[in-house]
Amino acid sequence: MINIVGLHGQTVFHCPKNKLSIQMGCAEFLARSLKIPCVSNFRNADILAGGQGAPLVPIFHKAIFKKKKKFNLAVVNIGGISNITWLGKKDRILSSDIGPGNTLIDQFCEKKFNVPFDKNGFFSSKGNVNEKLLDSWMKYPFIKKQIPKSFDNFFFKLDNFFKSEEINNYDFIATLT
Numbered sequence: 001m002i003n004i005v006g007l008h009g010q011t012v013f014h015c016p017k018n019k020l021s022i023q024m025g026c027a028e029f030l031a032r033s034l035k036i037p038c039v040s041n042f043r044n045a046d047i048l049a050g051g052q053g054a055p056l057v058p059i060f061h062k063a064i065f066k067k068k069k070k071f072n073l074a075v076v077n078i079g080g081i082s083n084i085t086w087l088g089k090k091d092r093i094l095s096s097d098i099g100p101g102n103t104l105i106d107q108f109c110e111k112k113f114n115v116p117f118d119k120n121g122f123f124s125s126k127g128n129v130n131e132k133l134l135d136s137w138m139k140y141p142f143i144k145k146q147i148p149k150s151f152d153n154f155f156f157k158l159d160n161f162f163k164s165e166e167i168n169n170y171d172f173i174a175t176l177t
Contacts, residue, residue: 005030007040014043014053014152021053052150054083058095061085078102080153096147100156105176107158112169124177127170134175 007030009023027040043053061075065087075085082101086094105124106117118124137143142151167175 002034002036004036005034005038006042007038008042008056009040011043011152013154014150016047016052016150019047020044021047052096052148054095054097054150057083058085058093062087062091062093080106081151081156084147094147097150098147099143099151103153103156104158105173107156108169108173108176111158112173118173118177121177123170124174127168127172127174130167130171130175133167133172137175 007025007027009025011021011023013020013022015021021043023040023043025040027038031038042055046055047053057077062085065073065075071087071089073087075087076098077083077085078101080101080103081097082099083095083097086092088094102117109115109118109123113123142149142155
């Protein structure tokens with residue numbers, strides 16, 4: 001039996017700096033349809049409380065690893081955007097986005113290989129990391145920006161961010177990966 005539903009929604013815009021995050025999904029409709037309570041608007045509530053708008057994952061990490069008495073532990077999540085949760089002693093938590101995850105790889109696969117993602121690393125495993133290109137990417141301001149910080153997938157656009165010298169597609173995607 002389900003007693004309550006938590007609706008995160010699909011994020012379509014996220015900018016904590018401007019205290020705004022927009023998700024698709026209607027909690028009221030879901031609650032009426034299911035005839036059970038539905039809570040939502042997690043991101044905006046977190047932003048208004050001074051956070052970056054991603055409150056659930058760090059709390060989940062804390063709950064999982066507290067039971068195992070694990071401290072000074074970093075959990076890295078590589079999704080569209082990569083983020084990290086650091087769990088310290090005395091319930092200390094630090095959480096932040098850290099940069100692009102799969103979003104750029106997915107964009108590149110769509111553009112160059114006409115597939116939505118690099119399944120099992122098929123394309124990236126055929127290339128070699130281009131150290132010069134990687135070093136240039138590591139100088140981007142978003143990498144050096146202090147945490148906490150947050151991004152959405154619209155922040156990382158392949159055409160706007162990652163211009164390359166002549167490099168083959170396999171080396172480029174290996175470097176992105």
